[in-house]
Amino acid sequence: MKTINWGIIGCGNVCEKKSGPSFYKIEHSNLVAVMRRDLDKVKDYAMRHKVDKYYTDADQLIADSQVDAVYIATPPNTHMQYAIKAMQAGKLVYVEKPMGMNSAECEEMIRTSETTNQKLFVAFYRRALPYFLKVKELLESGVIGNVLTVEVKQYRSPRVSDLTSSDHTWRVDKDIAGEGYFYDLAPHTLDILDFLLGEITDAKGFSANLGQFYEVKDTISAILKFKSGIIGSGRWCFVTSAQTDVDSIIITGTKGEIRFSTFAFSPILLLSDTASESFDIPSPEHIQQPLIQTIVDELRGVGKCPSTGVSGARTSRVMDMILNA
Structure with a gap:
């Protein structure tokens, strides 16, 4: 392909800055169509981003x-459905994370990619960031x-929308x-550990809903075993005080740590x-652009994307x- 023409399914908030502009700012890449169920919102997006067609x-x-x-930027419960339809229609797919609702869905998406001979990429864009x-x-x-x-710790205080059931985010x-x-958040960490340290072959965890703000788990603790023999641990809690917010990864070796x-x-x-x-490396304006560039490069035969359906399914x-699912 000399130029890749993209369509977006689900042009919501993530497409405003993180990903959407990348498709038309990258050389040999065009954004030709967008889709959102709300007509007024999709028309507005198309007009502001100068996209000719909207659905x-x-x-x-x-x-x-x-x-x-096709870039699939919808909630996770529709990723498999749209990805399979797109690949069966002869389109390659770039799907948001998490790749699917569970690993079984991911495997089904990979099988479709193989049978249709359509490439499948996943938006674990940290794999391409300079940081x-x-x-x-x-x-x-x-x-x-x-x-x-390796030790992972992510603590975060509740969002305002978490505190009232009528305001809960999807x-x-x-089910969504x-x-x-x-x-929503831990896949980014688990995937970048896969990228940096290799495949995680075993994991065990405990999870609970301790804040009682919503029905899903808000506190998770896990141990990780990597194929290389590295041992890791992770703790995630989304109902802590703002004073204890933390976002930390520590990799320890025989001669020091990062x-x-x-x-x-x-x-x-x-x-x-x-x-x-100390290395201070900021993120780019459009955080997904470096990874999308690798996809365009691969499709043009001049590079390789580091985030595939196979690697996404591992996460x-x-x-x-971890969740004993």
Whole structure:
């Protein structure tokens, strides 16, 4: 393909800045169609982003002969449905995270990708960000020696919408989004650990609803075992005090450690036997653009995207193991 023509299913908030503009700002890439069920909102999005065609029916966008690739930016409960339809219609797919509601859905999406010979990518965009590539560079340099352990901690206070049942976001509706904020946020961390340290082959966890603001789990603790032998732990809690908010990953090796974050892009700290350094690397304006660039590059035969259906499914499998699903 010389130029990739994209269509978006679900042009909501994530498409305003994080992803949407990337499709028409990248060379050899065009955004030609968008879809949202609300006519006024999809028309407004199309007008502001200068997109020629807009739909309120996903099937119509998928059937559009001008669309080569479909970006699925809907809630997780529709990812498999739209991805399979798009691939069966001869479109390659870029789907938001988590890839599916569970690992079984992910495997079905992978099977469809294989039988239709259509590529499947997942929006674990941290794999292409300079911030995390720097962490990977430090690990591969051997500056902290052989990696022994990794410790994850994410504590966050409740959102205002969590406090009143009538205001709850779809993200805490189990039928729409799975197990709440854990399904929404933890996949980014688990996937970047897969990217940095290799496959997680086993995980066990405990989970509870301690805040009682909504029905899904808000507190999760897990232990992780990597294929390499590295042992990890993770704690997530979404009902803490704002004074105890934390977003931290610590990778410890035989000669030191690396400290960084999943969401805050706090300075990367290297503490080792031979060096003590800090690296301040901000995120780009459109945070998904580097990964989308790798997709366009792969489709043009000049690169490789690091986030595929196969790698995305591994993260869903780890979450299933943690939640004993």
